[in-house]
Amino acid sequence: MSTPQDLQDPLALDRQVSYALVVAARSVTALYRPILDPLGLTHPQYLVLLALWASGPRSVKDLSHELQLDSATLSPLLKRLEAMGHVWRVRRATDERVLEIGLTDQGRELREKAVAIPQRIRDRLSMTEEQLEGLKTVLSQVIDNAKGLPETI
Template sequence: MTSDALPANPLALEDQVCFALSVASRSVVAIYRPLLEPLGLTHPQYLVMLALWEHQPLSVRELSRLLQLEPATLSPLLKRLEESGLVRRERDPSDERALAVRLTPRGRALRQDAEQIPAAVVATLGIEVAELQRLHGMLTRVIAAARP
C-alpha cells in the first residue's frame, strides 16, 4: 500500500488489518468449535491432528515448524492428545534426543469423522471455495511478509 492510499484517519479501528484478522480468526475458530466437540478436539488439537494425518510420524521439532508453534506451546497439546489415546510420543530410534509423534489406531480412525469438517465450515461461511482459496493465498502472503 502506498502512502497516498492511506485512509483519512490511519488509526480508524474498522480500517485496521490487525483488527479484521483478529475478528475473522476468532469468528472462524468459533465455527469449528461445535464441529470438533463431538470428536473431543479443540481447534489447536485439530491442527496437530491435521498435520499428523498428512505427515505422520513427525518429530516434535517438525510438528512445531509445520504448525508455527513454539515447542513449549505444542507440548501440552501433545500431552492431552496422548492422554485421549489419539497419539503416542516415543523416542526416535535414530535420534534418542528427539521425540517422534505417531497416531494411534484411534487417532487414525478419527480422520474419517474429521473429513466432514471442511465442507461443514464452507457451508456455514457461505463463501465459495474458489473465494476461500484466494483468501488463503492472500493470508499466506501476509504470513510470509510478517515473518521476521
C-alpha cells in the same frame, strides 16, 4: 461502524489489518467449536491431527515448525492427544534428544469422522471453495511478507 472521518484516519480501528485478522481468526475458530466438540477436540488439537494425517510421524520439532507453535504451546496439546489415545510419543532410538510423534489406530480412524469438517465450515461461512482458496492465497502472502520483515522499523 465506520464514519467518513474514520475512513481518513489511519488509526481508525476498522482500518487496521491486524484487527481484521484477529477478529476473523477468532470468529472462524469459534465456528469449529460445535463441530469439534462431539469429537472431543479443540481447534488446536484438530490442527495437530491435520498435520499428522497429512504426512505421518515426525519429530515434535518438525511438527512445531509446520504448525508455527512453540514447544510450550505444542507440548500440552500432544500430551492431551496422547492421553485421549489419538497419538503416541516416543524418543528416537538413534537420538534420544528427539521426540517422535505419530498417530495411533484410533487417531487414524478419527480422520474418517473429521472428513466432512471443511465442507461444514464452508457452508457455515456461506463462501465457495474458490473464495476461500483466494482468501488463503492472500493470507499466505501476508504471512510470507510479514515473516520477511525485521521486527522493528
